Amino acid sequence: MKRTSFVSCLLLLLATFVPHAATAAAQDDNVEWTGISHIAWLDRDPPCPTDGAAFTVRFQAYRNDLTTARLNVDDGSATWVAASLTGTRGPYAVWSAQVPATASATLSYYIELTDGADTDYLSVGGMTSDPPVDGGFALDFATLEHAPVGATPLPGGGTVFKVWSPTRTTAHVRGEFNGWGTGDPLTKVGEHFVGRVADAAAGQKYKYYFQNAYWNTDARAKSLDPSDNYNALIVDPHGYAWQADDFDVPPFEEMIVYQLHVGTFAGRNDPYGTAPFPSRYADVAARAAHLAELGVNVVMLNPVTEFPGDYSAGYNPVTQWAPEWKYGTPDDLKQMVDTLHAHGIAVILDIVWNHFSYTDNYLWNYDGTQIYYDDPAVATPWGDQADLDRDAVRDYYADSALLWLDEYRLDGFRMDATSYMNIAPQEASGWSLMQRLNDEMDNRCADKIALAEQLPDNSWVTRPTNMGGAGFDAQYYDAFTDQLRSEIFAAAAGDPEMWRVRAIIIGNGAYLEGRHVVNYLELHDEAWPSSGGQRIVKTIDTTAPHDDDWAKGRVKL
Template sequence: MRRSHDMPFGACLLPCGSVRFRLWAPAVRQVELILNRDDGQENILPMHSLADGWFQIETSPQQARSGTFYHYRLDGELDIPDPASRANPQDIHGPSQVVDAAAFVWQDANWQGRPWHEAVIYELHLGTFTSAGTFAAALQHLDYLVELGITAIELMPVADFPGARNWGYDGVLLFAPDHSYGTPDQLKTLVQAAHARGLMVFLDVVYNHFGPEGNYLHAYAPQFFNERHSTPWGAAIDFEGKHSSTVRSFFIHNALYWLEEYHFDGLRLDAVHAIVDNSRPDIVTELAGAVRAGPGSTRKVHLILENDANIASYLQQGTIAAQWNDDYHHALHLLLTGESDGYYSDYADQPTRHLARCLAEGFAFQGEPSAFRAGQLRGEPSRHLPLSAFINFTQSHDQIGNRAFGERIALLASEKPLQVALSLLLLAPSPPMLFMGEEFAAATPFQFFCNFQGELASRVTEGRRREFSGFRAFADPAALASIPDPNDLATFERCKLDWDCLNQSRHQAWLEYYQRLLALRRTQIVPHLPGLHGGAGFELMGETGLIVRWRLGDGAQLTLLANLGADPVEGPLRFDGAPFYLSQVDLPGFLAAGRMPPWCAAWFIKETQT
């Protein structure tokens, strides 16, 4: 089977062997196609001006073919890569390369994806997941992920970014896998190998901004941006203006391209709260509809959002599978560490209640004022939504990497409390997500890194340290200066996972604990999830005790009793069913006496009567 997504822009190999090049450049008068010949010379071809700012040319097989390097010259002065480049091996300022997408022969024609209720997600950064940091190197750990109990891999963004290393959120060529990771065919091989093992593969995509280096759109298509709306990265992408149909098409085709040409099983849309669009439907809704009507009509395709605004309405339309639930992370992190700086301050009043509400109703903030946001109301009611719509996690690239030194939770929390917390994450009905290496308590940090040059590099380094200048721990200028430089190669290198540590008993013990919990999820929880509806009941006991009761999709009742504090909790404890997880062997005796000892959890399930 061969797969290729047809787009109205970029370089497209036609059945006759010719190549059609198409660029939207409404702010220039003339565009030339520059082809790199085998003899090192350039072949300069004027492109035809079409209506509405489009330029196009169709070359013969002798002029361009798969592998040909090319770029566009604007008004005889500025050379730019193709914004829809399928490959840019010489980085973002270099020429683009013609790719024959249909040349890759897929062997996964029978793969239809997996139902969402089976999702156990493993987020990873390709550059630091292995020592080599490539698509090909990641292949060697796929069997390991299956044995762990993972059902879905979520790749941090791979779109071409400046330099040799980056988190991926500074991409500027959104259709080109970054060459530091490998070729387009090597990414396809990774996806195909994952499918062969029953693993879904999701891709993180960024539709709220372009990176700060290599974005040439301002020079020839400033209509991509709306200067009236600002974002943390500058002018907002214009999804609602006069030329927005072309802008919207660019991003919708990008989504369809990854899902069709690379056979990804879903996308995670980064920070949709930073997208400004008052259109109806807005770009998120329109994109989701296009996915559902396209690849989602023939196989299981899942869309995931990151949305700090907690907009529940996106999740009730039936086209978005789920959202990352930062509320869950923040409340649990505060309970585990006691940290209450920054956004954690919103959860400091009643962290156990916030966490219990996440477990039972999805969001902790469902329209309440956020003190961290100066009293702004945050969120929408979510209790009516199925809990499958909320992805819970104790770690993610953001929550580790946005710390000054990138420490993981295993270095910040004590072992027993963390074990109890993980039972909540991995056994609750909501789909859990792990961040690479957490399953063996990786000691390697995950710090913010990039590979900018010159003045931009200096600004990024200074800005990174300025972010933490208001924290008490960095009041001393020497402490502030100790924050790792994002552009230093050593910062990137220290983030690479140390797989050899699995030879040590401590790390192996953590891995076995995760495997045990995920095996319990697979046997005790997942079979009951299809048909799961919204809302559950929860009770609080003292400041740290909680009881949550869920009615699962087939009518079974799941009950959690937990104490997330250092002091015992006493009171009437009602629970039914058979226990399938106890954080300590003597826990039944305590529960029978109406007492929960410090940091404990007990899970019970009561099957439906047949």
């Protein structure tokens, strides 16, 4: 392959490891709680039931775990609704139940799960051995407070909007559907504003307007148009028709990972055809067969969450919810993932949770108050960190991960600069947020992977959460990289100490060896000039175009 890009073909050598402890189950009179999951805003269809209409509830358990399951539905009188096995995904069985239409203004449900002689329950408060007393998963058809946060188009037309704004007293949604006027006020329900707009449809632009003074982009917008004042777009979460429904993540001991920057992947020195600059999700999809031919079975994307401008490595996000618009639409990204899956290639996303961009930061001073940041803000070298002590801010991050895993069918994450996730004064909150990510993946996505860019190495990052660790499957092994580079340069003088290479391959004790480390030689920091790193071939051969055969040979060795 001949292609010049700043991440032109970086193969990570993954140590053998088993991420998120994928678990098999059997019908053995024991419901496996660790595999039971129902997240209401993701697992209802439609996501926001209205007018008492019938809707579907989905939940998952480990394959072969349950013998029967049913829902207790209470709309003033309690009834039981049988659930049935409707599909599989990875190690999970997917169950579904149809909640019938009701004339009641409110409704709640909980889930009964049975494995032979063992019966347990799932409700809004979690798993219990006895019937729950927490009221269940509640729906209010009058207030629509059960709507997901963000913009949710309805199957019969219209859209429900919900936005977090704990201290403001008035809010409107203004957009193309109402001539950008103030004809659609939202109703305050707890810390949120909620409203249903009959004429709002997928593809239309909108913004929120607080206190008749403050315009704001939807914090959870699934699509943005930075060229039009960061207006949000309504997105239909079910608008894309997936083709590769039977994809399984490759065995983890067989992973060959290709780090890929969408914007520079295609077009330059490209035998597969021209592409615009920056290149797009569609250009990656068009070259999926080439990646498969290389032997790649995992693509790790540099961040594709929206960033300022059109050209960036991606580490200056303005949101965690919307994909970069210059690369294409949300459906274009889904089509790229779908195509890679069809070629046997998993997709991991690099996520940046430790800071937001200094520029175009539309969460700053949101709704005219500082609800997303501390005052003064917690600083990092790259931008201010969000207020991780607030429940709603932590939800913003954790829910975005579920969005990428579920709606975009991604296969895991690489978290950027985890050492900056637990910095003063919110060390505990940042650490618990990483634990939450990994606990939710353990529960819902045990077949998927979570990697940490932890520099310097720290065994606590890969310790299980029940031991106080952050719970990542593996972390970048900085010691391996440093030692290997050192011996490559020492070899130039004819004196490499190979026992040091052997020692670093063996590892550095519990949770910094074997399955808990990612051994690599070069990544984007070595390829991107402004990061301060440098590729080894350039270090050895300092004269452009840095293509000396001896230098390349040292790197290959």
